[in-house]
Amino acid sequence: MSYFEAIPAIRYEGPQSDNPLAYHYYDRTKKLLGKTLEEHLRVAVCYWHTFVWPGGDIFGHGTFHRPWHQPGDAMERAHQKADAAFEFFTKLGVPFYTFHDTDVAPEGKDLKDYKENFARMVDYLEAKQQASGMKLLWGTANLFSHPRYAAGAATNPNPEVFAWAATQVCHALDATHRLGGENYVLWGGREGYETLLNTDLSREREQFARFLSMVVEHKARIGFKGTLLIEPKPQEPTKHQYDYDVATVHGFLTQYGLQNEIRVNIEANHATLAGHSFHHEIAMAYALGVFGSVDANRGDSQNGWDTDQFPNSVEELTLALYEILRHGGFTTGGMNFDAKVRRQSADPEDLFYGHVGAIDVLALALERAAVLVENDRLEQFKRQRYAGWDTELGRKILAGGYSLASLAADAAAHGFNPQHASGQQERLENVVNQAIYAQR
Amino acid sequence: MSYFEAIPAIRYEGPQSDNPLAYHYYDRTKKLLGKTLEEHLRVAVCYWHTFVWPGGDIFGHGTFHRPWHQPGDAMERAHQKADAAFEFFTKLGVPFYTFHDTDVAPEGKDLKDYKENFARMVDYLEAKQQASGMKLLWGTANLFSHPRYAAGAATNPNPEVFAWAATQVCHALDATHRLGGENYVLWGGREGYETLLNTDLSREREQFARFLSMVVEHKARIGFKGTLLIEPKPQEPTKHQYDYDVATVHGFLTQYGLQNEIRVNIEANHATLAGHSFHHEIAMAYALGVFGSVDANRGDSQNGWDTDQFPNSVEELTLALYEILRHGGFTTGGMNFDAKVRRQSADPEDLFYGHVGAIDVLALALERAAVLVENDRLEQFKRQRYAGWDTELGRKILAGGYSLASLAADAAAHGFNPQHASGQQERLENVVNQAIYAQR
């Protein structure tokens, strides 16, 4: 049975095609800097937005009419959902997918149910992967939807909730391992606070660190070779989330000695909610040595919540991909579409339009980013700008060769009178635009 | 000669007084929790906003007519400014003041000038302190106004600028030491970036860490016993400042092993620009062990820049002071008014209205915070809320007694089915309001 009967497999037809259900730029086999587009971008479709979300929002009911959302036996629906998902993945022609435990299997009424349902669905997913060639970019556990997690999971005031969360992550990490997942993600949905009046920050941070340490240890124990990833987000649903942004996560990991064990999964919309650009968060993750993977989406500059729209700015993504490319590209990470069609986009075709357009945007941006890497103009300017630090003075300072007083003495002795030099921001912005818009 | 002739020394006259130039709540000798209000609040007036700023903004010229701003010999004006400042401090009756090196002395045309001018003015300030009994809460150096600092100070692409900055900090820290300053503050005005296109984040962070290490070493060398403080701010004047917020600063310090050497000076308006509440930043600083001092002011929720208004919310400050009181109160820190009267408030009286009102607000908030500390209702609720972590299960988890798998096994064996318990946020908010508004 087909869930997307009217829709053909999406193929690359080139820039001039008028077919809205074809790729215009994403020629997956095309090579760039020694790798194919598919190998560079490592695109993943997420289960939750695309197959689980019914199209509801805080002011309105679901608008989508998905067959697998209809009332009926929960496990039967879960199998239908998996069938629909793999049909979609295959028609889209992307290599990866991602899921939460409770996206793929019904939670059931207790821990026993949870485990049995999940185990059966993992079997089913394994079979689907083998049949289709699809791979799992990462798995994760939903530790935020059930009422038991209203006050957090690892940071819950009740240790039994911590234990429930541990159970879910144990199973989700095992499943990810078994399904060949290349990463495992922890998003701290409600690991934060609603009000400081009832919150013990020190205690909750300790709990969270303990939880992460247990995950690190479990990974070693089962021999999972993938990467553990934390996904920063500053707020929503909570007033404040502990994993606020990349710098905060890195600081937390460093405090607890976990900075070499866990990396970050950076979401564009979370970056902007935290008051940063997407580019900033990626650059900061590389500077701090914790870059892992990306949740590709976009927010709305006029709306203060996580809109999770499909990315559609080549300009923004060129900078993001430039940063990734010049650091050598993804290793275990990839581009997961943590993105959903709008609530009004209720037709199955809309799911395809959203993904196809976004994948083309990634392909376009990758190509432009490669131009920037190859022409090296940005880096050239930086090398020249910081050249002073490669002189004797600069080296000696950085090597610890000066005290404040001895440097002050030297400055006086040499009569330093440094003049400001232009940062040439406008010229560099033109360099980027030329890489994006010069026809090739 | 008097600069504020028309204005009498400000005295405590009690809540019923109609005198706008009297304290209605700040009775400095009144005792609360074993200390006087003066000892608790450790109020400081800043030099820059109150005596240096001419009342200009980015769209308009100065509106203030201060005698010491008039054209003339720079050193003569600097002495007049000091006279005016100490007259103001004394009339206000606060114990502390704060300054940047270039607030108190003209920069001059080169390093030699800078040093001589500053040295003469430090002599003069020392004499004024002795004559008045005023104390220095902290000193700092202005590493952001001069064009040489356009691209940063310690993080400048030019190491000679680093050397200039080192010179200024060396002298400003020496001066702070000599004047008996209780802290020394580093605000990274332009330690950040305007565009990532010309910025090497890794390199600039290294430079910054080196600079801080040199300051730490200099402090030890001269025997300065005060506290070194970094003042977080997320942006402005730069697009992005490296000392974004308390968590980011703590992460940076931890990465470079400086977390026991440097603490934070938290400004209310910087907290809100970073997407946090003032209360949050203080609570986080205590949770991370780096709380130092406070720049008391407020921003405008409708304006996205640093308005540096005088604090006027007892409600907001009660929570801030509650957090400080329940952690034992200030040690070397205090309440510095990094606040300026509005550009339209051009009269000398306005300087007094701003400070008097804000000091009264602090006094009111302190009293309410003390009620919350004494009635202990918030902490009582927290103790009960987290009680589960003091049971055997909770203790064993935190002590590392469980792996993910063994905890999952225990959860299954005991059939854990934890239910959400109310966080009672609304009741706790009522507890706070009762502390603020119940007549005493």
Added chain:
Amino acid sequence: MSYFEAIPAIRYEGPQSDNPLAYHYYDRTKKLLGKTLEEHLRVAVCYWHTFVWPGGDIFGHGTFHRPWHQPGDAMERAHQKADAAFEFFTKLGVPFYTFHDTDVAPEGKDLKDYKENFARMVDYLEAKQQASGMKLLWGTANLFSHPRYAAGAATNPNPEVFAWAATQVCHALDATHRLGGENYVLWGGREGYETLLNTDLSREREQFARFLSMVVEHKARIGFKGTLLIEPKPQEPTKHQYDYDVATVHGFLTQYGLQNEIRVNIEANHATLAGHSFHHEIAMAYALGVFGSVDANRGDSQNGWDTDQFPNSVEELTLALYEILRHGGFTTGGMNFDAKVRRQSADPEDLFYGHVGAIDVLALALERAAVLVENDRLEQFKRQRYAGWDTELGRKILAGGYSLASLAADAAAHGFNPQHASGQQERLENVVNQAIYAQR
């Protein structure tokens, strides 16, 4: 049968009471400026947040266990909900409530069902009102939750949706009239756009104006004497809502000649989402002659969505109530709590804590606002500040007695050289704080 058995009727016990389920300030019979607190504040409880919302959010399921939310016959549950609601209203001791049509009656499967269900529930509500003495502050229709309204109601691209919306408003306005409602509210939940790419702004504004005109005409036809109110909100759920803020609504009404027919219902949290203060929106509504009523709540300055928390700032509400009082107080409007307890506040007690605390805050703020009205200091300063406009020059300008050229000529002839006079903002802020904090 009682739904809140454990909770007694809430009584006024005075500021010193330790009972969290008592009023400490809201002594409804106390008189101030010639009216009782009850007459001034005209408090209303809303049906939707308090009796309909299950405690879910976009990331999680409902946490509340209300008997009337359990599965079962929809009309039976609707009656239970009404019983619970009126028990709550009565125990709280407030005079008013508010509802949407679909809060009180199940929508059913078609228009016929809708009408019959609603009609039966209106009968029931009428009986409950008579039995309890409760009054209806306003009714409204839910034109945003059902999927048919995904693209708007009056502004929908499909005129049949407009017709559905007309049907609901027709019935909801009739019901409001019959139940003695004092106002009727229109909140344009999805009257806006998600993307300009598929939106015809001109056409949608025309549709909206037509709809409003039909409502105005229907009001006249049925003899409803209450006030029609539009509730401004800038965005959420849509990217952009046409009723952005008070000024925008007034402009729209003026363009279509409706400015004397419709007023505004101002919500605090909507004001802040629109980049304004609550005080601003109220002051602007009075300046534009369209002030109607208030949705009392608060947002979270750190969160960019409509958090709809209970108001808890006396400082903020004092300014709001001062504005209302000095314009003569509410006429048909009142203080509706468009506020919900937090998702974690899952117990029935929390509903009471939320309302009791907020009503006390209103009572405190009203008392302080009355002090400001009585001491008249703010208005005195304004009269003096603008005194120049009562001179001959000022009067002549405003009366149209000058052209640009003749005024320039006069300015030159008289050698005008006006100097800036202090706006004394800090002193006036102190005046407000003295009204709030001076013990009485």
Added chain:
Amino acid sequence: MSYFEAIPAIRYEGPQSDNPLAYHYYDRTKKLLGKTLEEHLRVAVCYWHTFVWPGGDIFGHGTFHRPWHQPGDAMERAHQKADAAFEFFTKLGVPFYTFHDTDVAPEGKDLKDYKENFARMVDYLEAKQQASGMKLLWGTANLFSHPRYAAGAATNPNPEVFAWAATQVCHALDATHRLGGENYVLWGGREGYETLLNTDLSREREQFARFLSMVVEHKARIGFKGTLLIEPKPQEPTKHQYDYDVATVHGFLTQYGLQNEIRVNIEANHATLAGHSFHHEIAMAYALGVFGSVDANRGDSQNGWDTDQFPNSVEELTLALYEILRHGGFTTGGMNFDAKVRRQSADPEDLFYGHVGAIDVLALALERAAVLVENDRLEQFKRQRYAGWDTELGRKILAGGYSLASLAADAAAHGFNPQHASGQQERLENVVNQAIYAQR
């Protein structure tokens, strides 16, 4: 004498040129939809940012070393500045410029000075225009920098300040007329408030309306045929500006019967500060019939103030220009660069990089917008989406053929049961990207 000796006249060299001081896309004579790029874009360079601003910000002194900023005779410097400006305009090869009265002439010490200085400089500008062929897009008056305007100009509490402002506008409008300006702009820099506590909103709005009416009348009197424009901005320097956004300005104009006399000059960065997209403000201005001209720049999504950067997003400007093109293009308006190079971009070359890059971005965006106009896909979708309003039902509703009750009756009689139809947002976003990125 040349001020930009090292820099040649900027020429079009095509996309492949590596010359950073050449146009790669702005071929001014190229035709598109029947007009040249020059005729479409009507680019203007502003005097204030480019020739007046010294590169200072609120935390630092000027960094630019412009010869005409050096100390010296004010009128001599003004002539040098004009020489530099016209050399720059000419080298850039744009048709228009814009200025404030006090940009081009020193204010002097009194009204007499002001008039004489300005008159002499207008003579000089007229000669420069004739010699160069440059045209004036618009003139304006600076009613916000001088201390007298600290509390507003037309809305000042002192009518003598109103008279000063009237004098300046009278002269600036006369000068604009004489110099053949195509528009005259009013930006209400401080027409707003810092605090509601000292502000009479009703009175200030009346003053502002009177002022505008006088300007309208003066325009008629002198026979100026250009367009009067208000430039909306929500805040900064004031806390709140009365000309908040396009809708607010239109409402204000409508209230005072000025909606056919005055149009809007929309600035991109002001749009985003007001919580809108640039596209939104332009679309709204057309929907309200008040579109006039554009201040082309960009803000920084992470910074809450007016950064006035050069526009560099083809993606954003394609939508803006699409809106303008499909409404027939500019009439008297144009694209004024209200944009400044960054404070670090201190070299004269940077002025060129900023303008050249931005003009190329406009050219690219114009070309893509023309594709969207020509392929008509967005409009096609809209026509189909709203087709129901062209049926009998739709027409009858809009024509006033229904009352609420009769429409409800019809809806019931016909058993309306409208279903939501997809808005296809993602597909339309792909249509836009295809117009931008498909090679031609």
